[in-house]
Amino acid sequence: MRKIYLIGIGAGDPDHLTLQAAKAIGRTDVFFLLDKGELKASLVDLRERIVRGYSKPSRRMVTGRDPDRDRTPADYEGTVDDWRSRRSQVIEEMLVEHLKEDETGSFLVWGDPTLYDSSLAILEEVLARGAIDFEYEVIPGISSVSALAAKHRVPLNRVGRPYQVTTGRRLAEGWPEGVDDVVVMLDAQQAFTAYPDVDIFWGAYVGTEDEILRSGRVSEVADEIVKTRTDARTEHGWIMDTYLLRRPQDQ
Incomplete structure (x- = not known):
């Protein structure tokens, strides 16, 4: 066989x-x-x-x-x-x-x-x-989700609370119900820009020699991430990026 x-x-x-x-x-x-x-x-x-x-x-x-x-x-x-x-x-x-x-x-x-x-x-x-x-x-292998969290030195979930893994297309339709922490993959449209008041932990080519990491409040780093992503895609001809969005505890 x-x-x-x-x-x-x-x-x-x-x-x-x-x-x-x-x-x-x-x-x-x-x-x-x-x-x-x-x-x-x-x-x-x-x-x-x-x-x-x-x-x-x-x-x-x-x-x-x-x-x-x-x-x-x-x-x-x-x-x-x-x-x-x-x-x-x-x-x-x-x-x-x-x-x-x-x-x-x-x-x-x-x-x-x-x-x-x-x-x-x-x-x-x-x-x-x-x-x-x-x-x-x-x-099984180490996913880009696990690698991203490790590189940013953040847990994917907070104590006793769930997180959701979704796509950029789904995030563009609205924030998922019942979660404050959202991992997003396959986001060609950069849907995170619609959520300026949350924190983002973004990474591209994670684990490779071309790795790029950015983090901060979306309102403060969105423009930089968008430009960095565009430049990297132009340079390499492709891009693999993933990010975690996290609502602050007081929201």
Whole structure:
């Protein structure tokens, strides 16, 4: 039976790799990578660096082209569903062609495979079509959320109180009910600017050599974060950023 590992490799620092992940990498026969284009070559470079450091000499690496998708669609959920389907077809073709029945394959996933990542849903879609059969295991990793809080030296929650992880699209629709602490991912529109009276702990490329951190009252640091984010995206061609918004205790 073929086996696949979905391995969380952390937010960008090679030292985020857990012992469990390193052992799974050492057992892997074939690593599958999706190339997002020249502007995101650094995303592939880190994966290749990890593979070289922990894999067996006989391992193979297979690269497929990650399908493009509209980043500002009118129908967000429909667009994401279509992109996932096209991505699953690319992955299915790679598995059918390159993973033998008695081999183990791995996908190295940024952060944690269970948090705002499509890998689990895509593997389930591949299995459902029935062109190839395999079992799979998820290896958790350090998420960008955990890495962000650690870098800012702040807890994600306050004593006895919940926090919520959401997206920029959802935050733009309104502050979530019942929470005072909100972690936001995937915010291309910088929705935090609508909340000038809360504190923000922002980070981009957390854990990498290009890491940028900013914090303070939104009213005081929003313009700087917006400019920094724009400049960084222009320089690198892509950006990964996450932030925590926290209502002051007296609000």
